[in-house]
Amino acid sequence: MAKRPDQREPFVVRLYVADRESTAVRAIANLEAVCREFLPNGCELEIIDILREPQRGLDDSIMVTPTLIKLAPPPVRRIFGDLSKRGRLLDALGLTGLEIAPRRP
Amino acid sequence: MARRNQKEREPRLAKAPTGIDGVDEITGGGLPRGRATLLTGPAGSGKTVLALQTLVNGARRFDEPGIFVAFEEGFQQVVANAASFGWGIPSLVQKRGRRSPRLAFVDSRLSPGAVQAGTFDLSGLIAAVEFRAKEIGAKRIVFDGIDVLLVMLNDPRVERGEMCRIHDLLERAGLAGVVTMSTTGPEPPGSFMLSLSDCIIQLTHRLAERASIRAFRVVKYRGSAFVANEFPFAIASQGIEVADFGTRPRYRVFAERVSSGIPRLDNMLAGGYFRGSTVLVTGMPGTAKTTLAGAFVAAACARGERALYISLDEQPAEIIRNLASVSLRLERYVRSRLLEIHADQPQATSPEEQFVRLRQRIRAHRPSTLVIDPISAAIRMGGQSTALGVAERLLAMAKSEGVTTLWTSLYQGSEEAMEATPLHVSTVADTWIHLSYRAGRGERNRSLTVIKSRGTGHSHQVRELILDDQGIDLADVYTVGGEALMGTARWERERIEAATQRDVEEEEARKRRELESLAAEIRAQTEGLERRRQSLAAEMRLLDQTVTLRERNESRRLQEVRARRGGGPASRARRRKGRSAPTED
Missing domain, CATH: 3.40.50.300 (P-loop containing nucleotide triphosphate hydrolases)
Structure with a gap:
């Protein structure tokens, strides 16, 4: 049974993209949409352009772009791709179950 | 260029x-x-x-x-x-x-x-x-x-x-x-x-x-x-x-000869093996292939060169012990680190590993002389064609490192079919020595033939290989009616030859004695004549003295006579001179 995330717990994600490629643009848009819909308390999102900060990509062993790392709440998860598959994204972020009751007043 | x-x-x-x-x-x-x-x-x-x-x-x-x-x-x-x-x-x-x-x-x-x-x-x-x-x-x-x-x-x-x-x-x-x-x-x-x-x-x-x-x-x-x-x-x-055999064979070619360890074999090969060349020794079991290899190694060590002995069938201690029986003492060279003996189990490794291990050993020890004994055992490491490939590459590698290599190979077929030696290494070898037994007249004797030796005018004669506690030697082989004589037959023949030799020597001695006595006789005669010549000379000297004395007496007597006959100035002068003579003379 999926445990509901504590709404007050900060939600921290880091997104690695390469420049402004189409996958990068799509990934950012998809992630922002999820944040809007499922994380009303907002989320801490860091977007890193690996072309500008390659060392950070090396530090995090980024193999493909885009790669999303959910740092908090635990467990740390990695999701790669342009995040267009919403079901998998929500599953990996631990937000499944929330989509049944969206848009609270 | x-x-x-x-x-x-x-x-x-x-x-x-x-x-x-x-x-x-x-x-x-x-x-x-x-x-x-x-x-x-x-x-x-x-x-x-x-x-x-x-x-x-x-x-x-x-x-x-x-x-x-x-x-x-x-x-x-x-x-x-x-x-x-x-x-x-x-x-x-x-x-x-x-x-x-x-x-x-x-x-x-x-x-x-x-x-x-x-x-x-x-x-x-x-x-x-x-x-x-x-x-x-x-x-x-x-x-x-x-x-x-x-x-x-x-x-x-x-x-x-x-x-x-x-x-x-x-x-x-x-x-x-x-x-x-x-x-x-x-x-x-x-x-x-x-x-x-x-x-x-x-x-x-x-x-x-x-x-x-x-x-x-x-x-x-x-x-x-x-x-x-x-x-x-x-x-x-x-x-x-x-392994890069066949891509670019490069190696130094030496004109220098190195001893095989057996002086008479060196003679057969016009001075020995060429440095950096490949020597193949084939033979049936027990024909002294290892002994020949041991002699080669011992000669290298005696020159102060390093040698590497890879045995594919015997343990180092066995080799040392067995070679000591023909007065090849390798132990001291092992102790002085000139010689390294390794016993490898060919079936325990892949041919490549074997090759690489050997290459490492060559590079580590830097030998001038390498022995692989017997290469035919390499067949056990993955079949004839694989073993052949490895053997050829080993040879090329040894050559490129300037190492003189001696390989032994077990050979059991007839001598007619010998060109098809196991592993066909014979085509790669620069010198090929074949050892065999000659049976006949109730005994077996080892024989040695130089089948080929590139760049060398070598003897094509079959020689008998003699092993005893004095070492290794080759004996000339007598041929009678096209058949080589060995063993007892050779010994008999040698005895006959020795007897003839003895007769000749005695005749020479007699003649010498005759001449010497004649010379002594002449010497005695010469001495007698010399003595006579000397006495004649003495006699002649005596005669000369007598003549001089007589002439002087004669001249004094004439002066005396002149003076007595009435003294002129000449006689006065003579008298004066005569008086003062005691102080002047």
Whole structure:
């Protein structure tokens, strides 16, 4: 049974993209949409352009772009791709179950 | 020379030497710079070792830093796997003061549990790698386990696009790239991989007659000459070594002779074996092949040269003991480290390992003289054709190192069919000595024949090989009615010859005595005559004295007479002179 995330717990994600490629643009848009819909308390999102900060990509062993790392709440998860598959994204972020009751007043 | 210069002026493909024995020879200088080399092979075929070794050699020997991008294994795992090769990877990846490390790892494994949610590409990785490459000034790069990535991409069109990206990176950064790819089963990698790679190297691993055979083959090398043959290789204690026999035989040719250890054999060979040449000794069991080898080794050590004795059937202690019975004492040379004796079990290793181990021993000990006894035992390591290949390469390698090599080979067939010696090493050998038994008149005797000796006017006669506690010697063989005499028959013949010799000597002695007595007689006569001549001379001297005395007396008497007859001035003067004579005289 999926445990509901504590709404007050900060939600921290880091997104690695390469420049402004189409996958990068799509990934950012998809992630922002999820944040809007499922994380009303907002989320801490860091977007890193690996072309500008390659060392950070090396530090995090980024193999493909885009790669999303959910740092908090635990467990740390990695999701790669342009995040267009919403079901998998929500599953990996631990937000499944929330989509049944969206848009609270 | 002029032609060569012209050739060098032509633009050539820039290559990065791998520093791996054999690989650089086969590829004509190494792997292409600014391009990708695809390294394929099944799991465990040595792809990662070869790729990593190229990087380590680049960093250590050619001052070319490298990057290892790992899709399959982590840094710790790669380091642990390569630890036994002694490449010192941990020190290569460390910073050297302010200078950047010579080797960098980029861990590009997809973390377990990572979820794919949509399309993606490798641009992030390429950017990170390119950044790192610039940072350390990399000249080489390895993408290890690209198949992991391809499975993940799972779309030929996307795969192609990503490979192009890697290709562009290599070209842009001038990196010599190695991409390893595991091939499970016989299916070839995607055609785009083949067409994108400028150089394709295939590693295989199979069993041949129960021996493990690893093989290296360059399938394609765009814009470069290469040797397309399959070459066996070994993963040895210091990494991969590929046998490069037949690609470029280069060796020094010596005019110097080295002793075989048997003076009369040296005579038969016009002074001995040529230094750096290959000597094959064939023979049936017990024909003293090992003894001949031992004599050769002992002679080398006696000259103060180092020797290496590889036995494929006996233990070192056995060899030393057995050779001592023919007064070949090798123990002192083993103790003084001039001589190394190793007993190898051919069936315990693959032919390649055997080859590589021997090469390492040669390089470690630096012998001038090498013995392999018997090479025919090598058949046990994976069949005749494999053993032949290894034997030929061993010979070529020994030759290229300037080592004089003596091989023994067991031979049991008839002498007529001898050209087909086991392993056919005879065609490679410079000198071929055959030992056999001659049976007859109730005994067996060892015989030695020099069948061939390149560049040497050698005796074609069969000689008898005599072994006893005094050592080894060759005896002339008497032929009677076309049949060589040996053993007792030779001894009888020798006795007859000796008797004749004795007669001749006695006759000579008699004649000498006769002449000597005649000479003595003449000497006596000469002495008598001399004595007579001397007495005659004495007599003549006496006669002369008498004459002088008589003449003086006569002249005085005349003066006296003159003076008495009436003294003139002459007589006065004479008187005066006569008076003063006592003081003046």
